[in-house]
Amino acid sequence: AQKITQTQPGMFVQEKEAVTLDCTYDTSDPSYGLFWYKQPSSGEMIFLIYQGSYDQQNATEGRYSLNFQKARKSANLVISASQLGDSAMYFCAMREISTGGGNKLTFGTGTQLKVEL
Amino acid sequence: DTEVTQTPKHLVMGMTNKKSLKCEQHMGHRAMYWYKQKAKKPPELMFVYSYEKLSINESVPSRFSPECPNSSLLNLHLHALQPEDSALYLCASSQDPGVRSNEQFFGPGTRLTVL
Numbered sequence: 648a649q650k651i652t653q654t655q656p657g658m659f660v661q662e663k664e665a666v667t668l669d670c671t672y673d674t675s676d677p678s679y680g681l682f683w684y685k686q687p688s689s690g691e692m693i694f695l696i697y698q699g700s701y702d703q704q705n706a707t708e709g710r711y712s713l714n715f716q717k718a719r720k721s722a723n724l725v726i727s728a729s730q731l732g733d734s735a736m737y738f739c740a741m742r743e744i745s746t747g748g749g750n751k752l753t754f755g756t757g758t759q760l761k762v763e764l
Numbered sequence: 765d766t767e768v769t770q771t772p773k774h775l776v777m778g779m780t781n782k783k784s785l786k787c788e789q790h791m792g793h794r795a796m797y798w799y800k801q802k803a804k805k806p807p808e809l810m811f812v813y814s815y816e817k818l819s820i821n822e823s824v825p826s827r828f829s830p831e832c833p834n835s836s837l838l839n840l841h842l843h844a845l846q847p848e849d850s851a852l853y854l855c856a857s858s859q860d861p862g863v864r865s866n867e868q869f870f871g872p873g874t875r876l877t878v879l
Contacts, residue, residue, distance in 0.1 A: 690873040692807070692854060692868075738807075750795065750858060751809055751812070752868060754807055755806060756806055757804075
């Protein structure tokens with residue numbers, strides 16, 4: 648069974664600073680996908696970044712980058728130049744393809760990020 | 765159109781009521797999902813539809829009944845719910861059910877309160 652672990656329930660960062668949100672995972676599937684989602688207080692889940700297990704380079708999307716260390720089974724999210732609007736819950740998730748079709752997302756417990764002035 | 769819409773935004777219902785949640789996407793996605801999320805917890809998968817057929821049911825109680833009338837629409841019919849079913853219900857869609865790299869696009873959710 649797949650497992651995603653986020654060990655930081657809450658994080659604080661000063662505006663314009665960089666912050667790293669931790670995510671470790673466990674799976675026996677050699678082919679897997681890792682995602683990060685942001686969930687503001689309004690509730691909507693916003694896709695941020697994706698890393699495939701066979702991708703040679705770490706994924707980047709604007710101010711978001713993923714520090715993927717396959718041997719350590721970690722996929723940490725780095726947010727550069729934090730903004731007040733980055734304050735939200737952040738979820739790491741792993742996807743497996745079901746034999747019946749469709750993808751199953753398993754989420755970590757999330758990290759609540761607060762950006763301060 | 766790159767969004768998933770959900771109606772209603774909020775719903776309050778009694779334990780004897782029957783209600784439905786609606787989800788719609790016009791991105792041509794062929795997989796659609798229902799998730800349940802309790803406060804301060806991660807979303808939990810309930811159902812997956814792949815090409816309008818139910819492909820995953822995560823042992824959800826029968827008082828929740830999903831329906832996929834066409835490739836753009838997903839409903840969740842609710843009947844005889846319990847107070848512990850109060851939660852945020854999220855709908856999502858993805859382009860190709862069999863491709864790992866396809867991200868899921870989520871709607872804003874329906875906040876359900878069962879009295």
